[in-house]
Amino acid sequence: MDHVLGLKCVLCGAEYAIDEVDYVCPKHGDEGILDVVYDYPLIGRRLTREGLSQDREFTIWRYKPLLPVAPDSPVPPLTVGWTPLYQADRLANTLGLTRLWIKDDGRQPTASFKDRASAVGVVRAQELGRKVITAASTGNAASSLAGVCASVGLSPIIFVPATAPQAKVAQLLLFGARVLAVQGTYDQAFDLCLAASREYGWYSRNTAYNPYLSEGKKTAALEICEQLGWEAPDRILVSVGDGCIIGGLWKGLKDLLALGFIDRLPKLMGIQAEGSAVLYHAWQSGTETITPVAPTTLADSISVGIPRDRIKALRAVRETGGEYVTVSDEEILAAMRNLARGAAVFAEPAGATAYAGLVKLAHQGRIKPHERVVVLVTGNGLKDIAGAMKATAAAVVPLEPTVEALQATVARLLGL
Numbered sequence: 051m052d053h054v055l056g057l058k059c060v061l062c063g064a065e066y067a068i069d070e071v072d073y074v075c076p077k078h079g080d081e082g083i084l085d086v087v088y089d090y091p092l093i094g095r096r097l098t099r100e101g102l103s104q105d106r107e108f109t110i111w112r113y114k115p116l117l118p119v120a121p122d123s124p125v126p127p128l129t130v131g132w133t134p135l136y137q138a139d140r141l142a143n144t145l146g147l148t149r150l151w152i153k154d155d156g157r158q159p160t161a162s163f164k165d166r167a168s169a170v171g172v173v174r175a176q177e178l179g180r181k182v183i184t185a186a187s188t189g190n191a192a193s194s195l196a197g198v199c200a201s202v203g204l205s206p207i208i209f210v211p212a213t214a215p216q217a218k219v220a221q222l223l224l225f226g227a228r229v230l231a232v233q234g235t236y237d238q239a240f241d242l243c244l245a246a247s248r249e250y251g252w253y254s255r256n257t258a259y260n261p262y263l264s265e266g267k268k269t270a271a272l273e274i275c276e277q278l279g280w281e282a283p284d285r286i287l288v289s290v291g292d293g294c295i296i297g298g299l300w301k302g303l304k305d306l307l308a309l310g311f312i313d314r315l316p317k318l319m320g321i322q323a324e325g326s327a328v329l330y331h332a333w334q335s336g337t338e339t340i341t342p343v344a345p346t347t348l349a350d351s352i353s354v355g356i357p358r359d360r361i362k363a364l365r366a367v368r369e370t371g372g373e374y375v376t377v378s379d380e381e382i383l384a385a386m387r388n389l390a391r392g393a394a395v396f397a398e399p400a401g402a403t404a405y406a407g408l409v410k411l412a413h414q415g416r417i418k419p420h421e422r423v424v425v426l427v428t429g430n431g432l433k434d435i436a437g438a439m440k441a442t443a444a445a446v447v448p449l450e451p452t453v454e455a456l457q458a459t460v461a462r463l464l465g466l
Contacts, residue, residue, distance in 0.1 A: 068118070073261065083258050083359060086118050090308045094310070099311055108129075109131045127201050133158060149421070151424045152395050162193070162429040164195075167194070169198050171266065172199060180252070182206070183207075183253045192222055200226055207246070209246070210232065211231070215350060217432060217435060236354060240358065265301070268300075270302070274424055282303070284316055285316055285422075286425075288404050296367070297362030299366065320373075323345075323378075325353075328342065330375070349379070375411060383437075397429065402427065402441075447463070
């Protein structure tokens with residue numbers, strides 16, 4: 051990987067060769083999150099906008115020269131990435147906007163954004179010759195890893211909190227993962243997974259702890275800018291839990307700026323559930339120190355008390371001139387309905403949280419009508435049927451199997 055210069059600690063700036071450390075800066079223990087450093091002049095000779103315009107590889111691997119994998123490494127066969135970017139004119143009109151796009155990552159192979167990270171993590175594990183991969187997750191990262199592993203014949207070991215939605219657990223089991231349901235919180239499952247990785251030498255796919263996962267997540271930012279003709283949007287809104295997605299988007303945008311593919315950075319807007327908003331409070335206080343909480347929100351994918359990628363997540367917002375916003379569970383449920391009915395995008399609660407944030411900002415007059423806005427939906431509504439049913443605000447109409455009953459019911463429905 052001659053295009054990767056090494057790894058750099060986000061806390062102290064210490065630099066390491068890629069074969070010198072596996073995960074984190076040893077000066078800070080598990081807190082020493084690392085960032086991948088690239089040789090941009092070299093990459094710029096291999097990856098060009100003109101070359102991409104001719105590339106028929108519509109997956110994240112079209113950006114392989116900008117990813118931390120060897121050029122000749124085989125990649126999983128799943129079609130990960132290049133998800134649709136819908137122009138949402140009807141939704142825009144309801145918000146007083148003129149240019150709004152929805153990036154639907156619920157269209158990934160396992161129906162969540164996390165496939166981007168898992169694909170890169172599995173390639174790295176195979177490059178290192180690791181046979182067992184492990185992860186802790188509220189569901190999406192785990193089911194994503196299980197699916198990508200199944201595509202290459204591996205069987206991961208997954209730690210989930212016992213409260214993980216059954217739809218996500220079902221994915222894990224069907225993909226052949228070995229699932230350990232921790233009788234505790236996501237944060238406890240995460241710590242236990244790290245301990246297992248150290249104890250048994252399993253390759254860790256865990257958020258932030260493994261620096262290569264963020265590199266997979268950044269591909270969404272690369273796609274957004276390419277799909278918009280390399281004209282960066284003014285704002286990108288995304289739901290935030292651990293902070294790894296928004297940190298990854300920031301990395302991708304900085305990569306594009308360094309390569310000259312875009313001429314400015316969009317404002318990154320981190321949207322958190324009110325019941326799981328430690329990054330919002332740290333941002334408001336102007337600090338990078340968080341105060342852990344016991345999260346309470348129906349958006350399980352962003353229900354996090356100790357965000358593992360908090361440094362990148364906070365800097366992503368501050369250094370792009372963005373902000374953090376909180377929304378209630380009721381606003382999230384409304385966003386699920388409106389996304390489905392206004393753009394036919396079926397989002398799980400965490401996936402719809404970003405749109406709930408846009409609604410709030412628009413109603414407060416804090417988004418200018420002409421701004422170019424992208425909302426990233428991170429997961430499909432089928433991931434959480436219980437949440438989807440709460441969002442419907444409607445009931446199934448019972449119907450007797452007779453024409454007379456049909457006529458009476460239609461008359462009531464249509465007010466005839």
